[in-house]
Amino acid sequence: MIRKGFFKPLTWFTALGYLFLYLPICVLIAFSFNTSRFSVVWKSFTVQWYIKLLHDPLVLHALKNSLVVAVVAMILSTIIGTLTAYGLYRYRFRAKVVFDGILFLPIVTPEIVVGISLVIFFVLIHLSLGLKSIIIAHVAFDIPFVMLIVRARLQGMDRSLEEASMDLGADEWTTFFKVTVPQLLPGIIAAALLAFTLSFDDFVITFFVAGVGSTTLPLKIYSMVRLGVSPKINALSALIVFFSITLITIADRVQRRSV
Amino acid sequence: MKKPGLRIMILKFFNRHENLRAFGILSPCIFWIGVFFLLPLVFMGVYSFLEKGLYGGVRWIFTWENYTRFMDPLYLKILLRTFRLSLITTLILLIVGYPMAYRIARAGKRWRNILLFLVVLPFWTSDLIRTYAWMLILRDTGLLNGLLQVLHITGKPLTMLYTEGAILLGLTYVYLPFMVLPLYASIEKLDSSLLEAAEDLGATPFWRFLKVTVPLTKSGILAGSLLVFIPSVGVFVVSDLLGGAKAMMIGNLVQLQFGPARNWPFGSAASFILMAIVLIAIFMYLKFAGGREALEEVR
């Protein structure tokens, strides 16, 4: 094992690492409650920036767009991703390696490449940019993530459960919904929550495929940032971070639950 | 026995044709990824060989020009900067991430789960917001400059935002989880009796680390480096917010062509080069780390 003398600095170093990870977020949240417009000075506590947010129709519109996009993308990608994970787990076929590789690509392809290639594509097929194009793009990058999370769950599933179900008189269809899906449910829920978060938070791809009137929250934040730092951005960002953290924590809890 | 209904007949048909059934269940994914991911990439490739139209758009005339333009020192500089910053980020994160991953792997089970979760959490939260938080800290009237002035370390604000240093800091910050997770996975698998054996055989701590720990966690080191290098090369948000126009990277160049410059073919070419760098990095990774199992490691 590691010597005591070496262990302690290591612990301190790691603590600093975590401080590095979380300090900026804490600063952001703190300043969202600061009365001063200039974030360097702490004046007094206020929630006025949050109230201003709630009265900004543009922000509310963006929120609505974000929710619509994230919910639809979550539903579609969860269904498709789950089916894909199941298909890859259940069947053996020669092209599987190729298929695996192709599903790996969307994860490693830089977002900006995905974004501009989709813009080119949408323009070529004359699909007007808007919520529809955003959803299409989000489903595409959510699928591999859903697939990976559900697949991890599948790998822990006892194959004979499906056989037992068919043995007891359930056909493939019934077996999938009565036995397989309940077994996978924690994985599916976790995957859905993460797909929602990814979609809700996505900026780069949305930036390219969004059209007039389909501004989402991250896009709204970006355009506000372009105009300069403001306490309102801090408040909005703090809300989004809080929302994401809540969803991810739930996803993590669900995923850890056995059945 | 029950009479075969229509559903049974359909199921039977698919049962006889296992491949068809696999295809059936995979077809939504094949369709979506094929049409909305692969096909656009192909079009992007095609675009990169076309001439730019007068008012945005393209003219369907073949040309190499979009690629030869990268010989221009202006763009070459952007390419080199992208490479340099990505490599430095990877190195910094190896140095920062390894001790962290090591410490997490050696923590008690309860703490380990909490610490890991705290690393994963930023991974799933918005890069945009996390990068923006650094703007609050780094800008001329930001937290850091304020502190420095209050403590009388500097008289007037230092320019920290819109520098390469700011980009490096941002990349390090945003991609730290990408490095720690794979490192943790390989360090956690490390059999501590091997370290004891090395010590028993007279290895000093430094030699032990270099000759036993590092080689045995090679897979994590390589996977982490890949997972940091790839998104760094393709980064847009961080360099846009923290680097601005003074320190452009490829991602910003692409965005510029699709935005104000309205030169889609040139943007496509830049994007294609970006994609090529990513694929080469993956290819090299597979070569060094050895095949498909290594790919699993990345996940």
Add this chain to the structure above:
Amino acid sequence: MDVSVELRGVTKRFDDIIAVNNMSLEIARGEFFSLLGPSGCGKTTTLRLVAGFEAPTAGEILINNQDVSDKRPYERNVNTVFQNYALFPHLTVVGNIRFGLERKKVAKHQMGDLIDEALDLVRLQGMADRYPHQLSGGQQQRVALARALILRPEVLLLDEPLGALDLKLRKEMQLELKTLQEKIGITFIYVTHDQEEALTMSDRIAVIEQGVLAQAGTPEEIYEFPRTRFVADFIGVSNFFSGKVTRQDETSLHINTDGGLRVILTADDRNRENQSVHFSIRPEKFMVEPETGRSDWENRFPGFIKNRIYLGDSIHYVISLSDKETITVFLKNRSSGQRQAIFSQGDKVYVSWLREDAIILKD
């Protein structure tokens, strides 16, 4: 014979491996039939073929005289008790038991009675609302049994169902299963690699070697008259001899063994003159007497005790008959009234056996 399950030349091939090779079997209604063999011999694959989890590459499977070869598991009137029980972890005991009834669309008011009856049968009253992970291994096993039996299958398939239990519980469950099977009269096909288990429970046993049916018969037939060296070796302990037939008349075979013993066996209906022959003798079939013994059995040879293992109820001797032939002999520890000599290492003895106790093997 009232045939419940029949296999006709069934072959199952996985890529390059032939798991089951041209197997033909008939299993009678109400029979406790065991598939016995070492792991990887194809016995589980055979069971899975009957269940419908695998489709045969060639041949036919008949259940109740109907060809079910291309029927799915849910179209066959058979049920399975899995090796790991495969209880649905998201359902309670009742939920598991009800699963099959719901698929069969049994009326709600009948279900209750059927479930109570099934719980009764496997003595699980009061466990109805527990989840599988709250049950012991033995209890889980019973749920698996109840879940399958409640559907009144034509055949119940059991894949090493006792394998995960400890020895004591296993012995108990063996008895319980056997009693249960006799009570409900359903055909059982039971896969096991434990020869003792197979001998204890089965009406008939099929011994399988590398995908091929080596021998099928009652436990007695299998033990007393193994047809091949594999069967003789796998079931119980056997001493093997090889030799050449020097003379054959109507009743006897005169054999010179490879170790130089002149042996007389009962002739079968084949002409074996001048052919090589293999035979086996069970270790408990020998008579051993001291050097001074005076018996007049026909196959009687001098030897000496090489090794002795005292087991309490019996004594195992390793006796050398010649340079090449060493045999294992089990002698019962008898009543004092019929006490026989106990030998020590190095003792010179006479070993003899009756010609009927030697079994001529096929290969």
